[in-house]
Amino acid sequence: MSKFGDLIDLKIPVLLDFYAEWNEQSTAMHSVLRDVAAALGDKGKVIKIDVDKNKELSSALRVKGLPTLMIYKKGEMVWRQSGEQDAKTLIGILKEYV
Template identity: 35%
Template sequence: MTTKKEFTSFDEMIAGSELPVLVDFYATWCGPCQIMAKILEQVNAQMKDRLKIVKVDTDKYPHIASQHQIQALPTLVLFKQGQPVDRIEGVLQADQLVQRLQGVI
């Protein structure tokens, strides 16, 4: 479903994407994050040609999490042309999330 790849710079990856990028800030120990992962699979299936979904493990990349002031998990941040345009904290159902994203992208 999601591509796992190493990148030299998070900002470079966000800025270099032609599609809006939805970043899922999560942690492996976070229960709601696991629920959100399943929801994101559904969202990805519906919107994969309009959106790129990237997962960032805040335990592995704490500097990225603090750079984007991530306080709660899961937090989704939508980037458009390298800039954050929306932020969603907590779990949303797939249809709610799709609706919200469609309003922004």
């Protein structure tokens, strides 16, 4: 889990996407997250986390529904939502933490 700490302990906001390839809503978010990452540039980071490959982390963070999106800044979770979101909404939320 120390690697996870390194990922989220940044001064810029980090959007985590907990997903699974077998989940239709999760795969629908791939293009949305590409758009979000492009819009943020170096002002934020988007990280995709496959729940099947990261079961311990997913369990520790109580990820139940997919996709689950979280925003961390300086190691603290500042926002969390399950379900699909559109790029405009996510970009707006992330910009609050830039």
